[in-house]
Amino acid sequence: MTGFIAACRNAIGARYVLTDAVDIAPYLLDKRGRFTGSACAVVRPGSTEEVAATVRLCNDFNVPIVPQGGNTGLVLGSVPDDSGKAIVLSLQRLNAIRNIDAVNNTMTVDAGCILQHVQQAAGNVQRLFPLSLAAEGSCTIGGNLSSNAGGTAVLRYGNSRELCLGLEVVTPQGDIWNGLRALRKDNTGYDLRDLYIGAEGTLGIITAAVLKLFPQPKAQRTALVALRTVDDALRLLMLAQQQCGAALTGFELMSAFCMTLVQRHFPQTRAPFPAAYAHYALIELSDSESDEHAGMLLDNVIGAAMSQDIAPDAVVATSLAQSTALWELRERIPLAQAAEGRNVKHDVALPISRIGDFIATTDALLQQAIPGLRMVTFGHVGDGNLHYNVAQPENEPDSFLLPHQAAINRIVHDSVHHFGGSISAEHGLGALKRDEILRYKSAVEMNLMRTIKQALDPRNLMNPGKVV
Numbered sequence: 001m002t003g004f005i006a007a008c009r010n011a012i013g014a015r016y017v018l019t020d021a022v023d024i025a026p027y028l029l030d031k032r033g034r035f036t037g038s039a040c041a042v043v044r045p046g047s048t049e050e051v052a053a054t055v056r057l058c059n060d061f062n063v064p065i066v067p068q069g070g071n072t073g074l075v076l077g078s079v080p081d082d083s084g085k086a087i088v089l090s091l092q093r094l095n096a097i098r099n100i101d102a103v104n105n106t107m108t109v110d111a112g113c114i115l116q117h118v119q120q121a122a123g124n125v126q127r128l129f130p131l132s133l134a135a136e137g138s139c140t141i142g143g144n145l146s147s148n149a150g151g152t153a154v155l156r157y158g159n160s161r162e163l164c165l166g167l168e169v170v171t172p173q174g175d176i177w178n179g180l181r182a183l184r185k186d187n188t189g190y191d192l193r194d195l196y197i198g199a200e201g202t203l204g205i206i207t208a209a210v211l212k213l214f215p216q217p218k219a220q221r222t223a224l225v226a227l228r229t230v231d232d233a234l235r236l237l238m239l240a241q242q243q244c245g246a247a248l249t250g251f252e253l254m255s256a257f258c259m260t261l262v263q264r265h266f267p268q269t270r271a272p273f274p275a276a277y278a279h280y281a282l283i284e285l286s287d288s289e290s291d292e293h294a295g296m297l298l299d300n301v302i303g304a305a306m307s308q309d310i311a312p313d314a315v316v317a318t319s320l321a322q323s324t325a326l327w328e329l330r331e332r333i334p335l336a337q338a339a340e341g342r343n344v345k346h347d348v349a350l351p352i353s354r355i356g357d358f359i360a361t362t363d364a365l366l367q368q369a370i371p372g373l374r375m376v377t378f379g380h381v382g383d384g385n386l387h388y389n390v391a392q393p394e395n396e397p398d399s400f401l402l403p404h405q406a407a408i409n410r411i412v413h414d415s416v417h418h419f420g421g422s423i424s425a426e427h428g429l430g431a432l433k434r435d436e437i438l439r440y441k442s443a444v445e446m447n448l449m450r451t452i453k454q455a456l457d458p459r460n461l462m463n464p465g466k467v468v
């Protein structure tokens, strides 16, 4: 191993090859603190060529590679196992905005660029890069693309996959594929770009990407709508889509229990309505005309929802501060549920039409199996993505959930499968769900995935133990 470390230091500079326990510790720790891996080194190349040189050395010395961006992933994909054989290859030093083409509505960025910096660079030329998620201050474009991240604007703009036109990739053999094409039409063979997006670092290392930009909206308006049932939320979604079209950029659902938790753990939170309701929908419109036009669209949707007895009450933000306060209700849910105690978390996707049945059926199955469980149900319902989290019964200790975790996962995932859904909507499989997915994907699909992996990475050096 000393020969490998010396060769890496020679290739990219001694200060960028970390081996001291204190220096490498942050790269080994899972974001949620569930697991600490082990690595022979953390390597921090500063260019695509240095990434390629590092990968070639890993081939020479048979060293597995765990690519890492911001290490904000939630499925143990960006941390190594505990064998100590792998390196963590951090992309953080590849952080240049290479080019912005405002006419073509594209930008080319290094994979280690922080998402928030990419959003700001687009904003500087009056363009929008719409990917947005709570970890945007530390996650990277390479990590976003490798996990095909979703976030709050998927309803209008799609996942990371839909926001990417081209890639530059270092292959598992250390070759550089320059696929940085800024084209919206390119039918010239297999779509390698789409293969690498969502591959969670198992097929190669993304070193740069061409991203799509959009016109900046002139105005944004937010409303919180009180609802009695999940089916009413879906009727409201259809109404908003019909009346607002592409202006509808966010539609988030949260249950009454989510609201209770936010008010309990953030006592400064003001109750949005005089009465409590079973569910709430947060609607966001982004309008290309004007603030007045956005306000009119939103008023019309809410007026129609009330007259059709879909919504008993609603508040429309009339200032940025009010809009921020409404979004805070949604964004504080993960923090509030953590303050309440342990949770068994599920990031699932369902056909939108089946969300109501899924929630009712799964709630009942869980209550039957373990009476008193409390479901923290919220998510990007406009694109069918639910965070269906399960908290321990009131007054039970944190330790209550652990022995039940496997049973809870089984009930929830089987139910997701029954309703035609996916057990991982936007976080990926990583090491956490690698075995679980075998229960839900057919042997044919798993074999196709393994064939691709074997063809591109026959020595299994790229992020081994993840996904397949």
Ligand code: FAD
Pocket: 031, 066, 067, 068, 069, 070, 071, 072, 073, 074, 077, 078, 091, 111, 132, 133, 134, 135, 138, 139, 140, 141, 142, 143, 144, 145, 146, 147, 148, 149, 150, 151, 152, 200, 201, 202, 204, 205, 206, 207, 426, 427, 430, 463, 466
């Ligand atoms: P990492 O965590 O470093 O890596 C993620 C995976 O990609 C790993 O398998 C890693 O090996 C691989 N990888 C990283 N960089 C590269 C590269 N350059 N080439 C090849 N493989 C690479 N996700 C969502 O989709 N939607 C959300 O709304 C959302 N909200 C979140 C909120 C919070 C508070 C947190 C902590 C996480 C959230 N996530 C969300 C999950 C996570 O932030 C995203 O998946 C993010 O896209 C990961 O980016 P990263 O740079 O941190 O990647």
